[in-house]
Amino acid sequence: MRFFLLLVALSCGAAGYYSWSDYNRYLAEPVNLPSDSTLFTIQKGWSAKRLSVELEQQGIIDKRYWFDLYVRLSDKGAGIKTGEYSLLAPMSVPELFATFIQGQTTQYSQNIIEGSNWKQTLARVASSTVLRHTITEEVLASPEAIMELLGFPGLHPEGQFFADTYAFPKGTSDLDYLLRSKQNLDRVLAEEWAGRAENIPLETPYEALILASIVEKETAVIAERPLIAGVFLSRINKKMRLQTDPTVIYGIGDSYDGNIRRKDLTTDTPYNTYTRAGLPPTPIAMVGREAIRAVLHPESTTSLYFVARGDGSHQFSDTLAEHNAAVRKYQLKR
Incomplete structure (x- = not known):
């Protein structure tokens, strides 16, 4: 009897040792991933048990009982994060599970382009293949409805979304993307308004945003932006009209065909800064930080005019006579 009990004890010990060794070997070995990345998605509401079933069904793990034991012993099964993951070999079970706990999801990106207007921005959002579309066709046709959904009822959407590149996980909605940009x-x-230079003739951050959008549209040369901002602010100080073509173009709207004619400069719209004094009623484009900073930290200048040279840069002039000569040189000759 003693011998039998000894055999049983030895057998149990051997089985236990084998199992423990097999468990630790399982944790040390890489899971079944190809050399390139494998996309794996954890759906909302999945439990750790459901996760292990899906991993086994997709051939990523075997011996699911050891995976389940590891999850139980870790006491972190409730912490798995929803999302799409790009799994790269080699990866062990602990590394795989840590990826799901840390939420290291695959990131997609989409940008809002500096100088793009609201319609262009919305069209890019609506045509995105990586965002989850929740805005209905009816709402898409109503800027007011979109701003209300975002929590800003009554606010005109133009210029209200920060021009930048945004990274986000799969499943991010179009509204979440827009709200992040607005925030x-x-x-x-x-931040920029709080650190603005003294004696800026602008009363509110919104006025700074309007002027920044004009500067954004006037030049793509970053180094010129503070100087162009300085010209506009000098004109505001002298009670001169801004007389800037991008606002005229914005006021023309969808009928703009690429050319500004004399009649366009004399046809009054809320955005025609040739016929109306002061700033237009809203921004005319989306802006980045550089344009905002240029307006709030302008370059000191005696220039009151500028004209495009045709190479992306501008010729600046102090007097109307100098400006007219520059126009003849760089514009009329072309």
Whole structure:
């Protein structure tokens, strides 16, 4: 009897040792992933048990009982994060599970382009293949409805979304993307307004945003932006009209065909800064930080005019006579 009990004890010990060794070997060995990345998605509401079933069904793990034991012993099964993951070999079970706990999901990106207007921005969002579309066709046709959904009822959407590149996981909605951009714009504008230079003839951050959008449209040369901002602010100080073509173009709207004619400069719209004094009623484009900073930290200048040279840069002039000569040289000759 003693011998039998000894055999049983030895057998149990051997089985236990084998099992423990097999468990630790399982944790040390890489899971079944190809050399390139494997996309794996954890759906909302999945439990750790459901996760192990899906991993086994897709051939990523075997011996699911050891995976389940590891999850139980870790006491972190409730912490798995929803999302799409790009799994790269080699990866062990602990590394795989840590990826799901840390939420290291695959990131996609989409940008809001500096100088793009609201319609162009919305069209890019609506045509995105990586965002989850929740905005209905009816709402898409109503800027007011979109802003209300975002929590900003009554606010005109133009210029309200910060021009930048945004990374996000699969499943991010179009509204979440727009809200993040709006919040970024508010944050950056507040930061720059708080540190603005003295004696800027602008009363509110919104006025700074309007002028920044004009500067954004006037030049793509970053180094010129503070100087162009300085010209506009000097004109505002002298009660001169801004007389800037991008606002005229914005006022023309969808009928703009690529050319500004004399009649366009004399046809009054809320955005025609040739016929109306002061700033237009809203921004005319989306902006980045550089344009906002240029407006709030302008370059000191005696220039009151500028004209495009045709190479992306501008010729600046102090007097109307100098400006007219520059126009003849760089514009009329072309």
